[in-house]
Amino acid sequence: MKNVAILGGGNLGTALAQGLARTEEAASKYKVTVTRRTPDHIRHLEDKGITVTDDNTEAVKGADLLIIAVQPAQIEGLIEEIKPAIDPQKHIIASTMAGVKSEDIAKLTGSGVRILRVMPNTAAAINQAMTCIEKTPHKEAEKEVIALFDTLGETLVINSELMEASTVLGACGIAFFLRYIRAASQGGIEVGFHAEEAQLIASQTALGASALLLESNSHPEQEIDKVTTPKGCTIAGLNEMEHNGLSSALIKGIKLSCDMIENIR
Numbered sequence: 001m002k003n004v005a006i007l008g009g010g011n012l013g014t015a016l017a018q019g020l021a022r023t024e025e026a027a028s029k030y031k032v033t034v035t036r037r038t039p040d041h042i043r044h045l046e047d048k049g050i051t052v053t054d055d056n057t058e059a060v061k062g063a064d065l066l067i068i069a070v071q072p073a074q075i076e077g078l079i080e081e082i083k084p085a086i087d088p089q090k091h092i093i094a095s096t097m098a099g100v101k102s103e104d105i106a107k108l109t110g111s112g113v114r115i116l117r118v119m120p121n122t123a124a125a126i127n128q129a130m131t132c133i134e135k136t137p138h139k140e141a142e143k144e145v146i147a148l149f150d151t152l153g154e155t156l157v158i159n160s161e162l163m164e165a166s167t168v169l170g171a172c173g174i175a176f177f178l179r180y181i182r183a184a185s186q187g188g189i190e191v192g193f194h195a196e197e198a199q200l201i202a203s204q205t206a207l208g209a210s211a212l213l214l215e216s217n218s219h220p221e222q223e224i225d226k227v228t229t230p231k232g233c234t235i236a237g238l239n240e241m242e243h244n245g246l247s248s249a250l251i252k253g254i255k256l257s258c259d260m261i262e263n264i265r
């Protein structure tokens, strides 16, 4: 069993812990502790065999792999607290923080600690995350981090300079796709469905569209061509959406999110 400490049991930290406790595969490999300053907010995790505490130092001492999931502005305080307990020979630090480079964390921990960035998303809670992992010279550490995040969904190792782009496309992406589903549901209600039915149809259709790409390895436009019957209703709706800037709005939103990460701290 590997001991994992998730430091910062907020939205993402909780999602990671839930995913690690949810499947037999993950639960048999990882013993998880989650910390936050107000642990009573996440006591429910204890029902799943997860240890919950406000003691970062003890959590670090008992762990091999440290996953940092505090907000970027909270990192200085956290590292100051745990620094005496960090053992460079033993610990691997995987940081989920948007916009915080591994070098920035190394300046706080002191050199010699194996640190790499990871960018999962909240679908980790149901083992459907997309996690981008920063390529690192510490190959053994990289292997261990990949193995852990493989239990939470898909993983992709990428160069450091793409970590911001991966944050927007993969992590913020959950919110972007969900907003599309909400809008589609609202449209569905306007054309006659009750809210729950509209949401089911929109969500399952989004899942089917993704699966078409993932399973057949095709391009979105190939699949779109199969739906757009000549003179039909799909192309009419699609063109109206594009006249109103659908693709452009998505691309602009992704670019703006990416630009603002530089100043996130």
Ligand SMILES: NC(=O)C1=CN([C@@H]2O[C@H](COP(=O)(O)OP(=O)(O)OC[C@H]3O[C@@H](n4cnc5c(N)ncnc54)[C@H](OP(=O)(O)O)[C@@H]3O)[C@@H](O)[C@H]2O)C=CC1
Pocket (backbone or CB within 6 Å): 007, 008, 009, 010, 011, 012, 013, 035, 036, 037, 038, 039, 056, 068, 069, 070, 071, 072, 074, 077, 078, 096, 097, 098, 119, 120, 121, 122, 171, 172
């Ligand atoms: N939310 C997401 O979808 C994603 C988030 N991220 C990154 O993950 C990080 C967390 O984001 P998110 O979960 O949204 O934020 P949250 O604010 O929900 O979570 C941060 C948590 O850290 C805890 N915390 C703060 N200081 C300490 C400390 N010194 N010791 C222990 N726990 C502490 C806070 O709880 P308390 O106040 O009780 O201590 C809080 O619950 C960010 O850096 C973000 O960039 C990355 C990918 C996706």
Ligand SMILES: O=C(O)[C@@H]1CCC=N1
Pocket (backbone or CB within 6 Å): 098, 167, 171, 172
């Ligand atoms: O919004 C944020 O800053 C964090 C990082 C990616 C998802 N949530």
